[in-house]
Amino acid sequence: MWGALAMAMGLPAYAETAATTTSSVAVKSYAIPAGPxxxxxxxxxxxxxxxxxxxxxxxxxxxxxxxNGSLATIEAVQRAISDSGLTMSTLANGTIQxxxxxxxxxxxxxxxxxxxxxxxxxxxxxATRSGADLKDVPQAITVIxxxxxxxxxxxxxxxxxxxxAGVITRSSAQGTxxxxxxxxxxxxxxxxxxxxxxxxxxxxxxxxxxEVLKGPQAILSGANTLGGGVNIVGKKPTAERIRDVxxxxxxxxxxxxxxxxxxxxxxxxxxSYRVVGSMTRQDHSEAGFDxxxxxxxxxxxxxxxxxxxxxxxxxxxxxxxxxxYYTFALTGGVQEIPAMRLGNxxxxxxxxxxxxxxxxEHSFAPWVTAVSRLQYSKTEQDMNVWGTQFPIxxxxxxxxxxxxxxxxxxxxxxxxxxxxxxxxxxLVGHKLxxxxxxxxxxxxxxxxxSSSLSAAQVPVYQDEQYNFxxxxxxxxxxxxxxxxxxxxxxxxxxxxxxxxxxxxxGVRHTNYISEPSSTYYYTSQNTTTTxxxxxxxxxxxxxxxxxVTPNTSVYANYSGGFLPQxxxxxxxxGGTDFPPMETENKEVGVKGESPTGGLSWGxxxxxxxxxxxxxxxxxxxxxxxxxxxxxxxxxxxxxGRILPGWNVLFNYTFAEAKxxxxxxxxxxxxxxxxxxxxxxxxxxxERLKGYGLSLGVxxxxxxxxxxTAAATAIPGGARVDVGASYxxxxxxxxxxxxxxxxxxxxxxxxxxxxxxPVYDGRTATLTWKxxx
Numbered sequence: 001m002w003g004a005l006a007m008a009m010g011l012p013a014y015a016e017t018a019a020t021t022t023s024s025v026a027v028k029s030y031a032i033p034a035g036p037x038x039x040x041x042x043x044x045x046x047x048x049x050x051x052x053x054x055x056x057x058x059x060x061x062x063x064x065x066x067x068n069g070s071l072a073t074i075e076a077v078q079r080a081i082s083d084s085g086l087t088m089s090t091l092a093n094g095t096i097q098x099x100x101x102x103x104x105x106x107x108x109x110x111x112x113x114x115x116x117x118x119x120x121x122x123x124x125x126x127a128t129r130s131g132a133d134l135k136d137v138p139q140a141i142t143v144i145x146x147x148x149x150x151x152x153x154x155x156x157x158x159x160x161x162x163x164x165a166g167v168i169t170r171s172s173a174q175g176t177x178x179x180x181x182x183x184x185x186x187x188x189x190x191x192x193x194x195x196x197x198x199x200x201x202x203x204x205x206x207x208x209x210x211e212v213l214k215g216p217q218a219i220l221s222g223a224n225t226l227g228g229g230v231n232i233v234g235k236k237p238t239a240e241r242i243r244d245v246x247x248x249x250x251x252x253x254x255x256x257x258x259x260x261x262x263x264x265x266x267x268x269x270x271x272s273y274r275v276v277g278s279m280t281r282q283d284h285s286e287a288g289f290d291x292x293x294x295x296x297x298x299x300x301x302x303x304x305x306x307x308x309x310x311x312x313x314x315x316x317x318x319x320x321x322x323x324x325y326y327t328f329a330l331t332g333g334v335q336e337i338p339a340m341r342l343g344n345x346x347x348x349x350x351x352x353x354x355x356x357x358x359x360x361e362h363s364f365a366p367w368v369t370a371v372s373r374l375q376y377s378k379t380e381q382d383m384n385v386w387g388t389q390f391p392i393x394x395x396x397x398x399x400x401x402x403x404x405x406x407x408x409x410x411x412x413x414x415x416x417x418x419x420x421x422x423x424x425x426x427l428v429g430h431k432l433x434x435x436x437x438x439x440x441x442x443x444x445x446x447x448x449x450s451s452s453l454s455a456a457q458v459p460v461y462q463d464e465q466y467n468f469x470x471x472x473x474x475x476x477x478x479x480x481x482x483x484x485x486x487x488x489x490x491x492x493x494x495x496x497x498x499x500x501x502x503x504x505x506g507v508r509h510t511n512y513i514s515e516p517s518s519t520y521y522y523t524s525q526n527t528t529t530t531x532x533x534x535x536x537x538x539x540x541x542x543x544x545x546x547x548v549t550p551n552t553s554v555y556a557n558y559s560g561g562f563l564p565q566x567x568x569x570x571x572x573x574g575g576t577d578f579p580p581m582e583t584e585n586k587e588v589g590v591k592g593e594s595p596t597g598g599l600s601w602g603x604x605x606x607x608x609x610x611x612x613x614x615x616x617x618x619x620x621x622x623x624x625x626x627x628x629x630x631x632x633x634x635x636x637x638x639x640g641r642i643l644p645g646w647n648v649l650f651n652y653t654f655a656e657a658k659x660x661x662x663x664x665x666x667x668x669x670x671x672x673x674x675x676x677x678x679x680x681x682x683x684x685x686e687r688l689k690g691y692g693l694s695l696g697v698x699x700x701x702x703x704x705x706x707x708t709a710a711a712t713a714i715p716g717g718a719r720v721d722v723g724a725s726y727x728x729x730x731x732x733x734x735x736x737x738x739x740x741x742x743x744x745x746x747x748x749x750x751x752x753x754x755x756x757p758v759y760d761g762r763t764a765t766l767t768w769k770x771x772x
Contacts, residue, residue: 035595236300246259384472448473611626702716740763
């Protein structure tokens, strides 16, 4: 397909191993003082308009001489690296690559990503589809790397997201882990840049990095994104040999074993592979349910040369998440945590996912690159949990509990395909992406119900364990629901550069179709159906960046999102064609890096407005729309290396939510303040070399359970984590982490007026990693 397109455009369908572009030989005037090599290379790239790539680890602490005079780009780079011991090569797509010197011919091969080696990430393919430096992207983006995930001993994506400003993680009353971004739970979830409804349940063993994009992301994923997006980027094959075995043991007899191997297959190292496997077994959970379980496997092949980078792979993920640990809010306060298990031992949620995918990038010429990503996934979610509905007797603490019991099957095919053009119009540089985005999701849900088994009146504080009924069975099959939704979109995104100024402009037209859904009821043998709903929506985003210095930039941004809606009622304005719910994000910020490039930081202030929220008009028996939530917030983040041996992840969030039309409305599960810090220090002295310490603090202010002034306030708190580690050369390491070291009782966030999640008490994990 791409070859035919290239021929139609008069482009070669192949590429040489090296190329000299117009911008690389064009003479520019330089006046760059001596300083860190990373800064010098960025300044050469800025002045010349030429893309220059390098690994942060290769140039860290390396100095560059003064660069003065009228020089071609290649000559300027050669002077910058003249005393560094590094070398350079020009790729077929025109990119200049600075790298460690290798004997023999220069070949481009797949290398281990920077996310596996440190806390700082330099780029995100997702945000602009251009791979631009994060400092030049007019948007708040947080990247949590595989190295940070490993050091924090995160067990899930929800654990990872605790290190991101503007994100609130929580467990619902049904046991489902979820999160919100800038106050909205309607967020896009992506795998490697394309839609994936269950991406956030991915096993951390296969994750290279987690990218969090703040503000609505309709330009990337179309419908169903109001507050932001999370992109799970998987580990990729590498021509560098990887042989890692990891074993961990923790509280509640929690055992995990992982294997991660990769290497070149061919002698020229252009073809490589990666295989990741992991298994987890836990005896029991904090709440007394059966312990968590996980089985995971990932297999990939990758071909990478200087013109083509293609990966094909498949993954299998099977996990069991036990029912949550929780208590109740009654009579204006939080009640004692029940000692009794609130359900059967095996209750919880099982999620089984299969994914098949490819990622392709091919440079036809220095100025045009084709990108194509496609994934097919199928997921089964089996939920069987008991939840509290309302109190029967407050005095005797007897709760009416109901069983949520269903098997849901998702099948999703999604893709993102575009051409990226790199060209100049006079003094203005462009990185223009034009293409199509599509996704289709089919859902089939079997629900179970019995009038005699689905509810129970439970004295939750009695000493003896209550015997909860077992609902699942062929005679309790209640309904069979089927739905099919799909969306197709055309988009244009342009990253425009003029000197120290960068502008990002994007437009997308989305056609969202919700096909008629059907529900068959087994008891009555009746079927109900809905009508087809189609939404056409054009969305825009725009941003502007100014590079104050080579290490600091300021920016402003606007982005929008929408959520199709079709309640079973009429619109007061006439008909049943409801407008989509929408959000608009306005943001300003500043980003920076340390002079060596090892530490990045960002400060963002934003206002996020929600419109077209449905409100029922009881008198007219129809729905109106209105403006509703407004979130004003400030986010501060930093990640990377402060000093040799000292790494840090830090974020602080201030967020205030209000209803712009109904002043008496309050928003649940929305603390005003959150602060998270995780830092490690590896001793540098010869006597203590290899030893390290870590410290983490997760602090948050109080939050409300309901939407009225009388709703119970959940107290804030702070969890302190500590750890110690030992690294023996590069072959093995040992890490001990203790979370909630002071064993404090801490409550989570909830939008229910009754349900109060409780965080685990003190837990410990010992991890041993061996590289061979």
